[in-house]
Amino acid sequence: MNQNKYNFGSWICIPIIAYLSYMINYLLDGFFQKNQDILMNGMKLFEQHLDQIMEHPFGVSSYYNERSFPAILIGSMIFLVVDILSFLCRKTMMIGKEYGTAQWGNVSEMRKRLSDKNEEANILFTQDFSLMTDKRCGLNRNIVVLGGSGSGKTFRFVGPNLMQANMSFVVTDPKGDTVRDYTNVLVEEGYQIKILNVINPEQSDGYNPFAYIEKDDDVLKLISNIIDNTTPKGAQKGDPFWEKSESLFMQAVFFYVLYEAERQYLPKNFHTFLMIISEAKVMEEEGAKSPLDYRFQALDDNHIAKRTYHKFMSGAGDTLRSVIISVHSRLFPFESPGIQKIFEKDEMDLYALGEGKMVNGVRDQKTKTAMFIVIPDDDKSFNFVPGMLYTQMFQILYASARKYNNHLPIPVQCYFDEFKNISMPSNYLDIEATCRSRNIGVVPIFQDKSQIKALYKDSAGTLLANCDTLLFLGGTDPEVKKFISESLGKQTIWKKSSSVTRGKSGSSSQSEDRMGRELMTPDEVGRMDNKECIVMIRGEYPIKGKKLDATKHKRAKQSGLFGKPYFHRKFQSIQWKDVSEIRKNEIVLTYEMIMELLETGKHVFPSEEWIQKAEQLGEEQQKQQEKERKREWKARLPEDFEDLSLVEILAKTQFQKTYMDVIVKAVEAEIPEKIVKSYIWDAMDEEEIERQIKIQRILQVSDQS
Incomplete structure (x- = not known):
């Protein structure tokens, strides 16, 4: 423990010491008289002066003599020397704090300092505590959430904060429940809604990675992310030569698509990338060339795609063949029709997250965007898609921030539920450490601490340190319970002991002592009420409070929790050619009708009028789609x-x-x-x-x- 600082407050005693020195000098004046009996006259004058002082204690001026000033000086110096020596010899003492100073925070006092008076401008944590979203509190918006299954990570935290509608949001949504329950609120508040849905691509907006490649370095980062996301977790690292060779091959084709696709009247998307990759062959005949060779041969010698391709082709034939096969194997998931549909064109508009929507060619810097990434919680086959999106999203957000003095005009908050299932950018920890200045906050959500260790191993502590706030929603994992208990700290408590000795000379005794005790033991952490949570904020005492309830939010009535769920999909034209397959008297329900049936509990059947309207709408939609198809065709x-x-x-x-x-x-x-x-x-x-x-x-x- 650090040594106590010197307390200058003791110097307030110096005037008193000076007064006492002055009086003592006057009392002893008789002992300093010359040519007299010092003892007799000294005692006599001492008694006389003492009587005078007792009668007139403040008659200071009449007690002055030539030794008064030296007496005051000597007395004060003696006091200072003694005070300083006592400090230097003093042992560090913290009475009542010997074993720790942990305690629960005063919520009302913390709200005055850390919460905005406008409740809508806050991030909600408990029913009686929220944290302001701007820099006034001196904290970043990075929040690590720990909560076991069923602890309410979405319903008790993410959902209520989405209904605050105070920032642009990026939300990982396992199963799609968050989209269904909370998007209607954001639509009512004027948000742009963007959804990447790898569970049901037909209900997804398009995402074209080529739309966000602004410089050559972006290609390298994207390919690195593709390799990371398509490498099985836990796979043993082999010779890095093979991954580097795959990367070099894909770089060459990426650069070709980036700079040459449109000149060849090809769409600049992943479909073209895969098509060109498929042209790669290692020819058996000497001097023979593959279709891909001819493509690159037509390029200028200084073209980055050609230079990269030549580096790749400098390898031996069998090696190149193995690399090409490996790349085809790695990219096989991209061949899925649903995934190709997502990659066909871009509708995500990542720039809108921090800059707002485009109005007359200029970003309005005020329209907020909510982007949901819907992933399955039981299948990671296509999780490379959100991994690519997150990599480019942070690149775009940082690039956008540079346009506005490194501070986005619209704050962006990212809620990464099921963080362990997402392949984040390789530099995620750096992003966590620097995103605050860009007006970005990240919220990694885990079930237990072991998930953090599995992802970041020795750097797990860095992830936690980059987050100024920790929200614990409950859990039974022993490691988490121990971690929370240790993070809360120890308090100093009084311990009373008593003993009784029986027998002829029986006696009893009692004693009191101090001891340290955890604010909450691991056992108490595990038995915490499921309606309670713990909030730990950097530089503050922890808070224990009631969890949020999404249904109690003032905008809950607008949400899918009470009203109609949100569905994000394009209207599919009705295939009336299938009507002939319907049996006589068979009842047909559309998807919309089924959802209406589930919501109201009423039996709803298609009327003739409804069918006519649906058919007309389907025909109009079909005409519009055909018109759009022809426009895109002619553009090629x-x-x-x-x-x-x-x-x-x-x-x-x-x-x-x-x-x-x-x-x-x-x-x-x-x-x-x-x-x-x-x-x-x-x-x-x-x-x-x-x-x-x-x-x-x-x-x-x-x-x-």
Whole structure:
């Protein structure tokens, strides 16, 4: 324990010491008279002066003599020397604090310092304590949450804070319950809603990683994240050569798609990336080239994609073949139709999180965004998708902050539920340490402390240290109970002991002593009421309070907890061709009707009027989708389409093999080139072109006859 500081407060006694020295000098004046009997006259004058002082204790001026000032000086110096020596010899003492000073915090006093008077501007923790979201409290918004299964991590913490609607939110949502229950509130508050749904991609917004690559370094970070996310957890690290070779190969193709796809009238997305990867072959014949070789050969020698590809191809043939096979194996999950649908185009607009929506070409810096990442809690097959998203999201947020003096105009709070199942950026701990200045807060949520150790091993303490607040919602894990007990600290308590000695000379005694005791023992932590939680804030005494209840929030009536659940999906046109398969008198319920049935408990059946409206809406939606498809198709075609020959068009445009085959078949059917070009321009699909070929052949036969 540190030594006590010197207390200058004792110097307040110096005037008293000076007064006493002055009086003592006057009392002893007789003993300093010369040419007299010092003892007799001294005692006589001592008695006289004592009587005078007793009668007039404050008659100071009449007691002055030539020795008064030296007496005052000597007396004061003696006092100071004694005081300082006593301090230097004194042992460190903390009466009543010998074993610890832990205690529960005074909530009302802490609210005055740490809570905003406007309750909507706070982060909620307990029913009677909340923390302001800005820098006035001197704390970051990083919160580590520990809570076992069923402790209420969503219902008792994440949900109520989403309904505060005071920041942009990024929320990991296992199973999709958070989206369902709380999104309606955010919609009512004017939020933009973005959802990445790997459970049901049909209900997901699109996410195209290529839309957020701003510099070459971003490609390296994204590929590193892909490799991390597609490497099985717990897999033994082999020779780093293979991963580095895979990375080099993917870098070359990424750079090609990034800089050349649009010039080749190809969409700049993962579908193109996978298509080009599939062209990679190691040719057996000497001098033979693969389709991918020809692609890179056409590039300028200084092109970063070509330079990277040449580095990769400098390896031996068998080695390259192994690397290519390994890359195909690694990227196999990307071949899923649902995942490819997500990667087709970008609708996430990551810039909106910290800068607001785009209005007339400028970010409005006020419209908040809520982005939900829906993942399964029982299958990690596609968790590489949110891993890629989080990597790019933090890159974009930091880049956006640099536009505004390193401070985002809209605060962003990230709630990472089931943190252990998310592959975060490799530099996540650095992000945690620096995000406060960018107006970003992160909330990693764990079931127990062992999950943190499993992810970060020796750096687990760093993750906790980067979070100024810890919320414990309860749990039974022994390590967590011990950790919470130790974090709360020890208090000093009085211990009373008594003893009795029996017999002829019996006696009894009692004694009191002090001892240390944990504020809560591990056993008490484990038996904590399920309605209570503990909040520990840096620099403050801990708080023990009642957990939040999402249904008691003032906006709860707008949520799916009471009202209609939120569903995020695009309306799928009704496939009326399937109506013929419906049996007679069979009742048909749409998805909307089923949810209405579940909500109200009433039996709802489709009326004729409803079916007509749904059919009309489906037809309109189908027309709109067809219009959008044709627009995207024409965007792929060369700008000088009309001036080019059919051969030139086919050479400049990357069509699928099946489409190329049907075009060749049309030419072989002697359909005029102008008409074949019109097929392409009108975005006819293979089936329609086949039909046109049949019609043309019928007409040819008719003309011959």
